[in-house]
Amino acid sequence: MDSTATDRFGTGRFEAGRSRLASLAYRLLGSAADAEDVVQDAFLHWQTADQQRIKVPEAWLAKVVTNLCLDRLRSARVRRERTAGAWLPEPLLDGDPMLGPADSFEQRESVSLAVLTLMERLSPFERAVYVLREAFSYSHAEIAEILDITECASQQHLHRARRRITAARRGGEVDPASARRVVEEFLAAASSGRTERLVALLTDDATAISDGAGLAEKLLRYDAPQRIAAVVRAGFRPTPAKRRFAGGTPAIHYALVNGAPAVLFVIGDHVIGAVTFDITGGKIATVRGIAAPTRLVRLTEAWRRHGPDTPLISQW
Helix, strand or coil: CCHHHHCCCCHHHHHHCHHHHHHHHHHHHCCHHHHHHHHHHHHHHHHHCCHHHCCCHHHHHHHHHHHHHHHHHHCHHHHHHHHCCCCCCCCCECCCHHHCCCCCHHHHHCCCHHHHHHHHHCCHHHHHHHHHHHCCCCCHHHHHHHHCCCHHHHHHHHHHHHHHHHHHCCCCCCCHHHHHHHHHHHHHHHHHCCHHHHHHHEEEEEEEEECCCCCCCCCEEEECHHHHHHHHHHHHCCCHHHHHHHCCCCEEEEEEECCEEEEEEEECCEEEEEEEEEEECCEEEEEEEECCHHHCHHHHHHHHHHCCCCCCECCC
């Protein structure tokens, strides 16, 4: 008997669906590292299961991964971390397989940093139903089987999730060229100290969120365009102390992160910070600054494979 036959429901079958399972776990957890751990746990479940009795392995594995994620979301440790106000989704460089599938607007939106953050307002079941339906196109009958709920409950969870996310999100898809132009103008204004231009680039209800260069116990939040402009100008002003803290002189590159425009601070081939932007109506509605090293591990690995490009600022 050849190896293909003996491994019909074994390691090969699991590995063929690993990327999809990782994408599911990432959307549910907002953390690539946690998603990888969950997928590995699912593999252990797969190895010890009576595989001959599993009629549809893909559905069985999706159920295992979803429920492992729900267990994590309900854990006391995770609830403490996320309610303490120090949590942001882990950013991923566009092209990362964990961001797939991305064929429809709904699939792309479900993995945006904006929606991953908004999903923190949902219950674990609402979050799971939203992801399974919007990102992976499971029917309510399939979702009911995965979550051990009724189809009616699945429909109700989806309705509540959509309502909460729709009420809080801003704008839709943005033209890539327009988005880049706005970010370049923002960077030029921040670098030159033209705070009045920064204010003009922000929506009236703009918000800025930062993890304080990875040092803050809680996220730093700023509202009002004038306040945000002042904070951004101070943050983008290079000083010897900042360069010592960073470990060198970064270059600033334009990139797409979770489908949104961003700038990356890079020293050598190591990403030390990411600033992402939500843009609506040609203006910036949200700025997120992420510099905690644990949140940039996978992004840095992807950046190293990305290859060099021309930085917007070669020496910050």
